Amino acid sequence: MAIQNSDIARIFQEMADLLDIEGANPFRVRAYRNAARLLSGFSRELSEMVAAGEDLTELSGIGKDLAGKIEEIVRTGRLPQLEALEERLSPDLVEMMKLPGLGPKRVQVIYRRLGVSSLGELQEAAEKGRIRELEGFGAKIEAEILEGLKEHRGGERRLKLAEAEKRAEPLLRYLKAGEGMKNVIIAGSFRRRQETIGDLDILVTCRKEARVIERFVSYEDVRKVLSKGGTRSTVLLRSGLQVDLRVVPQVSYGAALHYFTGSKAHNIAVRKRAIQRGFKVNEYGVYKESKRIAGRTEQSVYESVGLPYIEPELRENRGELEAAEAGALPRLVRLSDIQGDLHSHTRDTDGQASLEEMAEAARRKGYAYLAVTDHSRRVSMAKGLDERRLVDQMARIDALNARFKGFRLLKGIEVDILRDGSLDLPDEILRELDLVVASVHYDRALSRERQTARIIRAMDNPCVHILAHPTGRLIGERPPYEMDLEKIMQAALERGCFLELNACPDRLDLDDQACREAKGMGLRVAVSTDAHRASDLDFMRFGIDQARRGWLEPENVLNTLPWQSLRKALDRR
């Protein structure tokens, strides 16, 4: 198994943490952290770039030294410098740094003075009251460490965006109902529409700052107030979700919104531009000397650094500033561009609504079409359709369509890709359908080579139009199966097939990086909900969020096409 970018990123991250604890030059530490962040979100595999002899120092943040280390890791899977550091210190110290209240400096003191090098020893030292005796420590920090160790066992977890929305809505309603509240908005990764959320960052403008904070900490769902100041507070909700709230004056709203939306990397890049122009950007505004020259709106912040407005979904420092500079920002696809949904299920298999109910729900959305793509027979658990039942469903769809004007149900199937890459239903019947979506549900554990070959073989069949949930991942639960996605994308492009961005918030498969890669090679993506009930059609907006994070424009999305154009696009002959 080749070294993946995430492996290299993890090694650099650990290097950074251990160097930090050791007291190394903080900028050297930052260089490792920057590199780790860069690599973890990088769409091409470094191992392939190394194999191709490409110059890694072309990447911003990677110099001669780090390029050499990357090559070494790709070649050997190891980094001797990290092993030497682990030898000198202890890999457990990295875990310690994740506890609240413990950063590199305090971990260093605990390690040096008490000889504590594991979480178990840390717990013992804290319980014996030895932490509080250390200089710069006290009873509070000691208690916090014990508390943190308890939480740590639960493991850190990020909420899926859809779950975060459910928790955020009542809190937002509660805050907005307060007296004198102007703007109340969730910033952070939530606003950037990242697929998972670590915490919520809420921004409020209001004249009476103290009142906002008071109202916030007295929300009924607050389990613990972690910090509380004049303009900022952090609480832990009963669900375990951490929420930060900041209050800023109205004149700073845009600057604060920009600041707290992030990402951190994007903000740093914007601030660097400001410095080059002799300005300073912080959460209160853009300043020349001590005079505020912008900050009421986000637009004004970008203008001050000579850029057009950049949509939150793009703010990851993955080239959006350069694109903005060049006037080449994408016109991101919007929910209103979507003409229909190309993946849905009914009661005939494992869905919960009838054909008619699904059609009505799609019509209410103003769609021009909805593809009914129930499972094929192999998925017996879901009562997958055989030929006879599929023919029966097709007849019922024809009957329904006769009643509709300006809308049609598309006759389709989600046909299983069998172990050898053949399809679960014969071509004769697949040819009769408007749309064939193919997907993998079984034999997920094949080798990378076999899985890739299997999927490409399925697309060799000219009946197949769309590869559904291409990587099979379930966010936070199941990793993608081993496969060469780039090769599959290339194969799809050559064959006139499309890949799906499954909009179900548990999947969001393809992810943002893959979408961007598809766009780069001219491969269109179908954003589909995989709805199993009428209300699931609303998942479309999560798909659109992810598509926007992947820089997709309307013309990169298959189902922005009206039916007649879509029909032509699906024609593989």
Added chain:
DNA sequence: GCCGTTTTCGGCCCGACTGTTTTCAGTCG
């Protein structure tokens, strides 16, 4: 360790809050 329309040295994003101090260091985002 990286980087360069103030370049190969000397910088590197910035402010709030907390706990432990008695003016500040460490952590966090």
